[in-house]
Amino acid sequence: MRSIDAIGTPALLLDLDILERNLARMAQRAATLGVLLRPHVKTHKCPEIGNLQLAAGAAGITVSTLYEAEVFADHGFDDITWAFPLIHSRIDDALALARRIKLGLVIDSPEALQALATRHQGPDPLRVWLKVDCGYHRAGVDPQSQQLVTLAGGITEAAGLAFAGILTHSGHAYHAYGDNERRAVAEQERSVMVSAAQRLRDGGIEVAEVSVGSTPAMTAAESLDGISEARPGNYAFYDYTQCVLGSCRPEDCAVSVLTSVVSRMPQHSIVDAGALAMSLDPGPDRDAAAMGPIYANDGSLDPELRLASVSQEHGIVNRALPVGTRLRIMPNHSCLTVACFDEYHVVRGGDLLHHWKVHRGR
């Protein structure tokens, strides 16, 4: 068994103890709230972690790209929701995948409904979700609009399509600080979706499922009455943004970037973790601009040390440290940081246990 000390830098570390704890805690939370858990695997892009989520009770998975759906299907995952508005140029590939596994697609426009209704030819009905805007205002149909009813009815009536239900994402929970603000977003998401489902049902449209989800909302929600499933993703790893939002504590962050000081200047150091190791995510919008906090030797965050800025391969740490010093950086946004790497170095305690591939392709 190799030691962490022998890992070449930069490297993406995944702490298995923390990961397992995060997965168990969210599975428990979903059970307590009475919803199925369909984790978003865009955070980890890793079938081994998806399998841990299934083993912890997840009812299926969520993906953001068709590439992710195909990779996970190739690894035996057979119940996948592609939670991104349908891309017209990917329809044929999506339909091919839907013949292999239980695949849910998402639309929020008459153009997408028309394209699916026209091009789907298989004997089995195609599962289609309608995306609803619960207040984030990025995408999805207005829950008060006539379009909600028109599109849900259109999916229901189209030959070959099956209306899976309504789906939303409370992305505005990423601007909600503290339990109270996040809880308010979670309750808004819940109530908007329950009302939208009721409107459809009052109009005679069967709504089998109502799907919500974001990690900041899911860690704060008091009730998910009327909701059938939740799709958080980031909770597997958390990150510095989630710490600032109050979704987690620093000790819940499961991934970090191991880096080395390669150059020492009078007022700063250069490390081998730049934009292509950390991403350029600037972190929570209430925080001073910085590209990531840095751990002290005892595993807590060093209050004095930070990754101040990055260029492509260079990271600038705000203090002059000896060349050769090894540091661990907490990502501002773990989903984007993970997508910089080909593999996880999976560690427990000080030992390197596995290399797990990050399927970051497109």
Next chain:
Amino acid sequence: MRSIDAIGTPALLLDLDILERNLARMAQRAATLGVLLRPHVKTHKCPEIGNLQLAAGAAGITVSTLYEAEVFADHGFDDITWAFPLIHSRIDDALALARRIKLGLVIDSPEALQALATRHQGPDPLRVWLKVDCGYHRAGVDPQSQQLVTLAGGITEAAGLAFAGILTHSGHAYHAYGDNERRAVAEQERSVMVSAAQRLRDGGIEVAEVSVGSTPAMTAAESLDGISEARPGNYAFYDYTQCVLGSCRPEDCAVSVLTSVVSRMPQHSIVDAGALAMSLDPGPDRDAAAMGPIYANDGSLDPELRLASVSQEHGIVNRALPVGTRLRIMPNHSCLTVACFDEYHVVRGGDLLHHWKVHRGR
């Protein structure tokens, strides 16, 4: 031959006509200025493009990671400078590569010199560059310092090491707007490096080569007297940042991201090009915050349209466009955008000619 219209989105397009013109123009410019050209391949990470650069007269290549060095060596490139301060945990792999090809390593600290002098065992001398700070102040030894002489002398005298010369990067040219400001940075870079070389030579240290380089400086330099080679990288593709700096015109930008409108909201559209297709590079610091300009149908930039913001997979375009509309986005920073993709769709005119792999691993 397939048409661009058949490409699934999001996709990275590379215009071969523009690439070839950019490579020829910079090769001509280096010849006129009397320096060898050692292009930085971190921009493209693509051996096919590296071969086009060699065919256009490049004297070797520059890389930013050992992974890039190994990939290009595996593709027959035998003269590579790893222009990043030596990473201690990668020394053994670097020494192994140095036994296969002519590899230049870069240091700017006594710790790195000591590590190399101790661990290099081969019969052939190891080529070691000394990194000098020409005014960017990110890394490198102070050209006025005693350390310049101490480290250059230390490399020269160390058994098994060969002093390749001094090397710098004028990254501050990325904050220089217009020909005059960029030219001033280029001249500062040149004069600092020529003076540093002279100081060493006056002290009896042989300085075989003096290496400079950045695309904004190289496109503006009037003289490179006393310099032996230049290492620009971005010039192969350029991008929106280079347009704003004045290094190129919009019609010189060789890569773009092909994307589709997937959702239409009252005031904006969602496209399938988010942070994992564009990167989060905010673009030139004199520009209004936006994640990339968008092309009009005639190939010019649409003055009204832009990628206003991005999340992981979603891009927000600032106008409500029909679902299914296909758009091309110019990257703010082509090096980071390219690193989001596994392959180039290489096009000429409206035809898709090749798929070339982006070796973005780490």
